[in-house]
Amino acid sequence: MKAMSLKSVTFMIFVAFLVWSSAFETCNARRGKHWRQSRSSSDSSLWKKKGSSSSHHRSSHNNHNGGSKPKPKPPSYHKPTPPASPPPYSKPKPNVPPPKADDGGHSEAFEAAWTAACKVESSIMIVPTDYVFLVGPISFSGPYCQKNIVFQLDGKIIAPTSYKDWGKGLLWWMDFTKLVGITIQGNGIIDGRGSVWWQDYPYDDPFDDESKLIVPLYNTTQKHKPIPVGSELDGKMPSIKPTALRFYGSFNVTVTGITIQNSPQCHLKFDNCIGVMVHDISVSSPGDSPNTDGIHLQNSKDAVIRSSTLACGDDCVSIQTGCSNIYVHNVNCGPGHGISIGSLGKDNSKACVSNITIRDVIMHNTMNGVRIKTWQGGSGSVQGVLFSNIQVSEVQLPIVIDQFYCDKMKCKNQTSAVALSGITYEKIRGTYTVKPVHFACSDNLPCVDVTLNSIQLKPMQERYHMYDPFCWQTFGELTTPTVPPIACLQVGKPSSNRPQSDHDAC
Numbered sequence: 001m002k003a004m005s006l007k008s009v010t011f012m013i014f015v016a017f018l019v020w021s022s023a024f025e026t027c028n029a030r031r032g033k034h035w036r037q038s039r040s041s042s043d044s045s046l047w048k049k050k051g052s053s054s055s056h057h058r059s060s061h062n063n064h065n066g067g068s069k070p071k072p073k074p075p076s077y078h079k080p081t082p083p084a085s086p087p088p089y090s091k092p093k094p095n096v097p098p099p100k101a102d103d104g105g106h107s108e109a110f111e112a113a114w115t116a117a118c119k120v121e122s123s124i125m126i127v128p129t130d131y132v133f134l135v136g137p138i139s140f141s142g143p144y145c146q147k148n149i150v151f152q153l154d155g156k157i158i159a160p161t162s163y164k165d166w167g168k169g170l171l172w173w174m175d176f177t178k179l180v181g182i183t184i185q186g187n188g189i190i191d192g193r194g195s196v197w198w199q200d201y202p203y204d205d206p207f208d209d210e211s212k213l214i215v216p217l218y219n220t221t222q223k224h225k226p227i228p229v230g231s232e233l234d235g236k237m238p239s240i241k242p243t244a245l246r247f248y249g250s251f252n253v254t255v256t257g258i259t260i261q262n263s264p265q266c267h268l269k270f271d272n273c274i275g276v277m278v279h280d281i282s283v284s285s286p287g288d289s290p291n292t293d294g295i296h297l298q299n300s301k302d303a304v305i306r307s308s309t310l311a312c313g314d315d316c317v318s319i320q321t322g323c324s325n326i327y328v329h330n331v332n333c334g335p336g337h338g339i340s341i342g343s344l345g346k347d348n349s350k351a352c353v354s355n356i357t358i359r360d361v362i363m364h365n366t367m368n369g370v371r372i373k374t375w376q377g378g379s380g381s382v383q384g385v386l387f388s389n390i391q392v393s394e395v396q397l398p399i400v401i402d403q404f405y406c407d408k409m410k411c412k413n414q415t416s417a418v419a420l421s422g423i424t425y426e427k428i429r430g431t432y433t434v435k436p437v438h439f440a441c442s443d444n445l446p447c448v449d450v451t452l453n454s455i456q457l458k459p460m461q462e463r464y465h466m467y468d469p470f471c472w473q474t475f476g477e478l479t480t481p482t483v484p485p486i487a488c489l490q491v492g493k494p495s496s497n498r499p500q501s502d503h504d505a506c
């Protein structure tokens with residue numbers, strides 16, 4: 001809203017639901033590369049006016065079923081008030097009737113609306129409330145778009161669930177690239193309807209290495225993942241699963257208000273972006289949905305993620321290589337695998353991460369709390385990380401550094417490593433169910449300047465074997481007594497710390 005009222009908004013571009021006619025219109029926007037029209041697979045339930053029966057509030061944690069939606073707000077709530085007032089929602093023209101039953105989807109309407117929005121600075125593309133749109137893989141891209149476009153999402157966008165719509169597999173579903181000042185706002189929902197992908201979870205998909213540390217107490221029957229089978233009617237989903245919403249190569253990106261749920265894979269990703277603001281959003285997918293990270297940041301700088309609720313099947317927030325000046329605060333995480341830096345240094349790559357602050361986070365029922373994970377054989381460094389005021393409850397491993405990360409059964413031992421230094425943990429409090437602290441650092445490049453302050457972690461024997469704090473090649477200091485005592489941390493600096501070569505340093 002702020003952005004809109006500051007700039008004088010002159011145009012309102014509605015998603016033109018030319019669904020009665022869109023099938024026959026030409027379309028200028030670039031479609032997702034492998035998007036194919038599949039009228040044959042139409043399903044009358046794919047679009048509908050949203051029912052009033054599902055009006056859970058957005059902040060309800062585990063609305064995994066894809067059916068819930070936030071309480072509808074009066075349309076005027078999101079209306080900017082420019083001098084020349086735009087047509088209200090109730091005007092018949094832009095408020096197009098619901099789509100026809102045999103329509104193949106609404107990608108074309110979105111492409112047409114984007115093409116129009118792209119041409120006008122500070123334009124607003126509205127996805128109106130109360131409607132559900134089926135949209136295939138789609139790219140909203142610059143670099144020739146004007147600045148400060150607002151994508152006002154009040155309705156619901158759903159992904160196709162037929163393998164036919166995904167070609168051989170795509171890395172993302174909705175892709176925003178090379179834009180300057182792009183905002184997605186509103187109280188709408190982006191639903192990846194990922195369950196069809198999760199069922200097809202192949203055996204060789206990566207798993208979370210820390211699960212090896214979690215040993216059940218009782219020999220309960222192992223839950224086996226269903227064997228991927230393609231039924232005769234419907235084929236198997238591609239093994240490459242899309243991220244629901246990705247921003248690439250953009251400046252000043254804001255995502256606020258919306259819910260992103262049930263992504264086939266990661267929900268929201270930023271790559272090569274400078275200036276990212278994510279706030280008051282909700283990510284929701286089941287705790288056992290494979291590799292469904294909440295928010296991924298990669299090669300991005302100056303990002304703030306705050307005041308959001310993240311429930312998913314993998315890391316709530318994942319900070320990858322090339323990130324600096326990242327501030328995550330007032331976030332609820334769980335279920336999920338916690339907040340992670342990494343994994344870094346895979347396939348002998350160089351990773352550089354610095355100046356990361358994670359604070360005022362509540363984690364419930366997550367695998368990890370705050371974690372740094374790096375592969376053996378990498379290079380580069382992680383420097384300057386503060387984890388502060390993290391409230392954990394029933395978290396398996398609240399504090400983890402794992403420099404032996406390996407998401408397969410075995411990885412070969414290597415000497416080089418991503419160097420970790422200046423990692424501070426303060427006010428990490430609550431309950432754990434497996435091990436309070438697990439620091440596994442590289443033999444060659446021990447972790448240095450690891451500081452622990454006001455750590456209070458109490459055991460809760462639930463279903464797992466429990467362990468004492470563990471440290472390996474971890475140096476630093478305890479600035480206050482801790483609960484439990486963490487005697488394994490080595491005070492001071494390692495005596496024989498072989499510095500990285502210039503080539504390996506960041």
Ligand SMILES: *[C@@H]1O[C@H](CO)[C@@H](O)[C@H](O)[C@H]1NC(C)=O
Nearest residue numbers: 216217218219220221222223
């Ligand atoms: C646990 O169950 C597996 C098979 O379900 C069995 O092979 C194994 O011996 C059991 N282990 C224990 C400690 O009971």
Ligand SMILES: *[C@@H]1O[C@H](CO)[C@@H](O)[C@H](O)[C@H]1NC(C)=O
Nearest residue numbers: 147180181250251252274275
């Ligand atoms: C991003 O926003 C900041 C603050 O509003 C502004 O100073 C900067 O010029 C913007 N960046 C670009 C590339 O427009």
Ligand SMILES: *[C@@H]1O[C@H](CO)[C@@H](O)[C@H](O)[C@H]1NC(C)=O
Nearest residue numbers: 302324325326327355356357
């Ligand atoms: C570190 O990041 C914060 C934002 O999280 C920023 O305000 C601060 O200036 C950065 N510090 C340095 C030294 O770049």
Ligand SMILES: *[C@@H]1O[C@H](CO)[C@@H](O)[C@H](O)[C@H]1NC(C)=O
Nearest residue numbers: 376404410411412413414443
């Ligand atoms: C790697 O090193 C660990 C610890 O020294 C050792 O237990 C393990 O057997 C080694 N693995 C391989 C594949 O050499």
